[in-house]
Amino acid sequence: MSRPTVSDRTVTLAGPGVTDATLAELCAKSSPQCIELESCGRVTDLSPLARVPSLREVIVSNCRSVRYLGPLGQGPGSLRRLVFRRTPVTRAQASDMTGGSMELVADAVGPAGVLRPPQSLVRSSIDLIRNVAGPYRAEEIGIAFNGGKDSVVMMDLFRCAMGTEFMSRCCVFYLGTSSEEFGEVVRFRNDFVRDWGLSLTEPGGAASMKDSLARVKEMRGICVAFMGTRVSDGGHQTDEVERTTAGWPDLVRVCPVFHWDYEDVWGYTLTYGLPYCPLYTLGYTSLGDLSTTIPNPLLRRDDGTFHPAWELTDGSAERRGRFVV
Template identity: 30%
Template sequence: MTARDAAADAAGTLLVSARELRGAVSQALRKRLPERNDAEVLSTAEKLVADVEYQVCQGASVDAFADALALHHAMETCEDASLAGLLTESLRILTDAYRLFGLDGVFTSFNGGKDAVVIMQLSRAVFAKACVQAGRIERARMIFFELQDEFEEVEDFVRDSHKTCDLELRRYSTGFVAGLTSCIEEEEGRLLAFVLGTRRGDPNCGKQGTFEPSSDWMPPFMRVNPVLDWEYGDIWRFIRLFQIPYVNLYDKGYTSLGKKSDTQPNPALKKPGTADEYLPADMLSDWSLERAGRIKKAPKPIIEPEQCDAT
């Protein structure tokens, strides 16, 4: 029995009928796929939800869970020429991660940036699919490493997402390495997987694959990179197509977020003839300039790939 199962037993077990869950999934499908008629929606909900009772773990939100399940279906059936192949591969990678490490063994790094938003939504969707197959309704596990010089907007967005998406969010203020080590210790040393928003071309990410063991100086864990082959434009196409919420700094010309002290709006998006007006991030035409708003500092020692979670 896992720690979460023990907590659920202590709190008492709540069961939800297939009919109730199908109703919630039907409502979520209508919002996600408004072009579907009622017959299609009801048929899809019946296929997604088996005719059994579902255990609700630790007061998880049925509505948020249903939305994640509907999102998984929307992504799985996506016909967008640019995204369909990428989504199929990303869903496969995450499905394998949950299959290999279990529902409790996967944490997604969620720092509030655009790439983190994408992997958070991908993870909660695949997690919901895995949970419904196991007859459970749970919260997807996320991990957030706090920055001392964090944008207030990012903090607010992470807090709102935590509530809206009904996430289990671990927060650490001790830095990446210490926080990650603490998380692993809290899980009693079990082998964990951490989902990251790493993309090819990100600084210091080297030749990582979709599944990459941690470096030998770190505690043992598996890095999972489901958007490794996505490009800047793919991130924004996904966000727009599936109407994914994101931090409003991206509407003010920011294209890559770090600390307040080393991040500014991207000069490539500055509106001609204005002093401080910028186009939104998805208007960046030259994707190689994604990090042009980062303020360069004196060279530092090379950061190990575990920390690569570009935003």
């Protein structure tokens, strides 16, 4: 555990050694007037700060994994100033914290009008990842990544939950079996993996997803696979965590965004500045093969161009640009 620096009722926590457990223990055992968090890349939950009655000021700097604030800054209390520097805050969180006498200073508030996903949904996804991944070694964990919007969100949630170093030792894999993939998707996927300092396992030569997954398991010895599947995708998955069915490689399948809606995915992506495939800016809302995917007709402008994917107002029409030949 990282040791806090204490000076005149101010406690400073800094560096990647600081975790949610570190902060929770500090809040339970001390009564500072000011807490400073600096570059705590593994801290996702600031809600314990709301339980420190002596606290008057909180300064959070460069803590890019913060996702849950709980009741912090809401209602009566001693807290008078809350500062977020280079630490994203959702528009809904900012709105919740500006109704009282407390001063909020934030330089990275999410886009106007973007109020989803609810922070409780994000927290439950992070908790799910930690609970399932915790008993395994990183080398036993697989993370499926195809470059789509859902898998990007899942990757970010995993990094927030488990940390960059742990994630770098996991098996990130792609199960694609199609020869008709968009070039933009291939380039985005490769650039994303490179920028995140990861390596991508591609089994290749497999005729089906089942065969590809079996080959990944054989090559890397994974026991659990995290996927970007959502309930709206259909398929065999019926819950967030399930063991594969008979005939498939024996694995635990985990889908942290299973209960997320289309609007949740884009709200999270835009608020936290996640990268995304450029096809989404051209009106594509769901990406499949070249021969079966077109921009969503509901996003078509009068001049024949298309609004970006996140402007789709009916999430149930997400797959309107996908068809079966």
